[in-house]
Amino acid sequence: MEKSKRKTLEKIALHIRMAVIEGTYNAKSGHPGGSLSISDLLSYLYFEELNVDPARPDWADRDRFVLSKGHCAPALYGALAHKGFFPVEEIKTLRHIGAKLQGHPCMTETPGVDMSTGSLGQGISAAVGMALAAKLDNKTYRTYAVLGDGEIEEGQVWEAAMFAAHKKLDNLCIVVDNNNLQIDGTLDEVTSPYPIPEKFAAFGWNVIVIDAHDFDQIEAAFKAARECKGKPTAIVQKSIKGKGVSFMENQVGWHGSAPNAEQYEIAMNELKAALAAVEQEG
């Protein structure tokens, strides 16, 4: 990937991370850990991959995006705001009474949100429905969904996976965010869904495993997904929960708690320093 393109994506990812911290801090609640692990992914999706237009959020031919792990709404809102779907300032209203930015994505409230989610396991089915609709209508738009690695413990995920492969929905691409943590601990401490790539492959999917924080790998994976015919694609991205904020990285406790004032300062300073470093690169 060209250096300038990478720099742009890195900067946007840092802005998304700041939105996650800003939003959860102002809400005094929310889910920073899993939001930070998908910030690079959402930067790439919204600024390279998805064919969407903030001026026409309901445009019929747009690519569809479903955040199946809806609790990571802060990252989605960060991406949508920076893409221009609504003012970045609104991030501060996250989870407030009367705000567009509900705790979990709401498609009737927030421009750019294609599906209401929050109950784990359900978003992927809706994404399958969207991909099926595109086939029915002979449309070329693609559908993307992001799932948590804990989320795939839901049986519904595998019902959706079976159907999508059975219907050869090659216009569907899901990303499983493999940060190895859920609420009660690591996946192995709770109820292991491993091995993940092998499971999707056995269900008839095209499977690609990547490093979630490497834009070259992200780019290559989406390109391979677009080129794969006759099968849906599952990208399993190996990620770090809490990525980018040192004290949140790989800490299960940061799944669903907000930073206090002091932690907010530290986190924002780290992210601002990272942003300055990217800008200073030649």
Add this chain to the structure above:
Amino acid sequence: MAEIIKQATRDAYGAALVELAESCPDLVVLDADLAAATKTGGFKKAHPDRFFDCGIAESNMMGIAAGLAASGKTVFASSFAMFAAGRAFEQVRNSIGYPHLNVKIGATHAGISVGEDGATHQCCEDIALMRSIPGMTILNPADAVEARKAVFAAAQHDGPVYLRFGRLAVPVIFDENDYNFEIGKSVQLTEGNDVAIIATGLMVNEALIAAETLKNEGISARVINMATIKPIDREAVLRAAKETGAIVTAEEHSIIGGLGSAVTEVVCEEYPVPVLRVGVMDTFGKSGPAVELLKLFGLSAEHIVEEAKKAIALRG
């Protein structure tokens, strides 16, 4: 006045399970990746051999609970109300309700007071769903003291029980030493013959505040704590209908299918008097701080007072 102590009913639930383990050797506790939030985490620590985290798979958890119960275990299965009653409804109906198995569903984070997580997590339909299952007992404790006693009563009870707990810390209104809890028996908390306020869960405290306000205006309100929603205490409801002639129900649940419906059904069939329902008005919840949301959705003493006056006016 004594200082108000606040505790969430889910905290009492978690502590009661640990306590119950001593006297109930067959006890097994299940959770679905929410042990930290439902408070079964304490039991997990104390009795790791009798605790199973089923992962984010609530429907499967209910099926496992059914199998354990069919093999002689007393099972408490926990998740948020939304997923325990909602996601797993059909498993609860067919694998637990139909065979009338000894599964106790510990459903936490019920109602609007979930707060910031918003509509997808604010379950205001669980009582309606559970009430429609034959043989299901439904307990909705008002405070931590009652929650603890409800857990012990549920464990003793033969058959499925749905226990409804809250996330929010609410005032403790009962005294551990002289509060008697019995499944199916309501408790009258104040004397009054002008209007009856039949409340459940965190609305019981609001009902008591409303009764105070009404008293200052010369209206005597009978507050009844209806912790068991099914089977409902018909006798107490009918006595209230006959002796007051005007009833208000109050619950942190949809006005459709919950306590308000249960009371209305009894009253309409046997002794019709006006019944007004305070609850969530057939709408989804939204994000915000719990205490503010309760006010916004009319789940408040002020609203109960208004409805009480309307009910009295309707009676004429």
